[in-house]
Amino acid sequence: MKRRYVRTLIVGLIFVGLVIWIMLNERGRVVEKGEVFALQLTDLSRVSMKATEHQYTLERRGEDWWFTEPFEGLADSDKIKPILDAVASLKPLAREDQNLSDPEFGLQAPVVTLDVTYGRNRTATIRLGAESPLGQKYFASISGKSALFLIDQLFKSQVDQDPEELRDKRVLKLATDETERLPLWRPEGTLVVGLVPLAGEPTWQITSPRKLPADKSSVEGYFRALSEGEAVDFLAYTRENLVATGLDKPALTLSCEVKGQKAVTVWLGKQEEREIKQPGAPGETASTSPQQVVYVMRAGRAEILALPASYFASLDKTLLDLRDKHLMLLTREKIKGLAVAREKGVSFRAIRSDTEWQIQAPKTGRGASFKLDGLVSNLIDLQAIRYEVEGDPKVALGKYGLQAPQVAITIAVEGGQQIVLYVGSEVPEETGRLYARTSTAHDVYVIDDTVLQALPETADELLATTPDYSAGNGMFDMSDMPPGAMPYSPGAP
Known part of the structure; x- marks a missing residue:
């Protein structure tokens, strides 16, 4: 109980x-007791700061904060949050009956002046004067209040910042799991990738110029590249700058369609070498160095960003870059057997159960799982380097050595289906590359030679020579382990 x-x-x-x-x-x-303004961050609408070295004006526009001085540009919400927090939660010490004009307090020539707009156009001015003899605090005044205040040095360090360091350097912040569609407009044509329901699951598919499976990792990598790129410089949004940066005639245009939100369009202009300011030690004159950049602009953001030229390369993708290039869509669990016919080297047949391989020809016996599982992995992972021919049932196979292929691998799949991989001749002047096709498509691919490298050269390589530990007979099969590998022993760390 x-x-x-x-x-x-x-x-x-x-x-x-x-x-x-x-x-x-x-x-x-x-809100804590003793706060001057007792605000929520959403109550603030404008913050203007003027100090010895820095000055800026921030204004709220919808969900975003924008600099209106000394430039027009989007602020990084994460970087300016400490400024807004410092103002909203300001909790100074107060001294009554003090002469605010006393030169000791330094309020006639403040080191920081902060004008704040909040609520329904209410305003306040905070002035930081001289440092207090007590240390780590500044004498301060707040408009509308007669007291002398003591404000921590931390407050000054939070609000007195270089606005250039507070700019939002990312083109856009994108959640991959919320993006539903991505059209790309290139001079060569339009490419559209979108989430399409397949077997009840949303799956990335290329929908234009034709319908093809998309490679999930490539699509997600594209979104990461799009959202992780950071500007190294900024230019004002003017007609002259649009022409000078090639953004009047973009080299690449893309649009991100996000669930429940308005689509966001990004334009990429020309690439060129530009002198970029380099960070230096405090007190030192900033230096510049040449860097290859690409100019970028985003809809709803009235400024031009200069990003490293690699940003363009990461986004200028073709159908081949984003399509699923696997020759066969297979999973290990569904592969039940292999039959390999070769011009050179051993030909063989093997079947697979849940626990082991069995060799049926040219010899019989339990198969070397390391060798055969490795071959299966290569078949599952096999991708086209490029598509030499697509969708042509009348392709001249002899041109690619595929009329009489050097290797034919028949894969028995769960349910009685069979898929055959044919490997033809070597690609001229491309070492380690071969032509290939499958029984399920009228395509000719260029592949690397990893599958051929995984094939056994002799019948003995196919056979396990000791009982298999995984079969439950108490012994570990060491015959199919690579040279130098150490078997795992029960109880070993």
């Missing part, structure tokens, strides 16, 4: 804690 009561109490406390956490996140931060 007591144990049940304790368990119920723990569950109740967890539930209460969860409710409090949700309420705090919905309502924003918790």
Whole structure:
């Protein structure tokens, strides 16, 4: 009974804690006693800062914050959050009955002046004067209040920042799992990738210029490259700059269609060498160095970004780059047998059960799982380097050595299906590359020679010479392990 009561109490406390956490996140931060403004971050609409070295003006526009001085540009929400937090939660010490004009306080020539707009166009001005003899604090005044305040040095370091370092350097922030469609417009043509329901699951497919399976990892890598690129320089959004950067006639245009949101379009212009400011040690004159850049612009963002030229290469993708280039869509569990016919080297047949391989020809016996599983892995992973011929049932196979192939691998798949991989002649002047085709498509591919390298040269390589530990007979099959490999022993670390 007591144990049940304790368990119920723990569950109740967890539930209460969860409710409090949700309420705090919905309502924003918790206001503390002694705060001057007692604001939520959403109450702030404008912050203007002027200091000895830096000055800027930030304005809220919808969900974003923008610099309006000393330039027009998007602010990085993560980087300016400490500024907004510092203002919203300002909690200084107050001294009444002080003469704010006293030169000791330095408020006639402040080191920082901060103008804040909040609520329904309410305004306040915060001035930081001289450093307090007590250390780590500044004398300060706040408009509308007669007291002399002491504000921590941390506040100054939070608000007195170089606006160039607070700019949003990313082209856009993109959640891969929320993106549904990606059209690319290139001079060579349009390429569209989208999520299409297949067997009840949303799957990446190329939908234009024709329908093809897309490679999931390539598509997700594309989105990462798109959202992770960072600007090394910025230019003002003017007609002259649009022409000078080639953005009046983009080399590449793409659009990200995100679930429940308006599509975002990105344009990439010309590439050229540009002098880029390099960070230096504090107090040192900043230097510049030449760098190859590409100019980029995003819809709804009135500024031009210069990114490393590699950004263009990471986004200028073709159908071949994004399509699924696997010759055969196979899974290991569904492969039940192999039959290999070769001009040179051993030909063989093998069948696979849940626990082991059995060789049926040219000899019989238990198969060397390391060798055969390695071959299966190569077949599953085999991808086209390029497509020499696509969708042509009348292709002249003899031209590629595929009329009488040097190797034919028949793969028996669960359900009685068979897929045959034919390997033809070597590609002229391309070492280690071969022509190939499959029984399921009218294509000719160029592949590397990894599958041929995985084939056994003799019948003895196919056979396991000792009992298989995995079969439950207490011994580990060492015959099919690579030279130098150490078998695992039960109880070993």
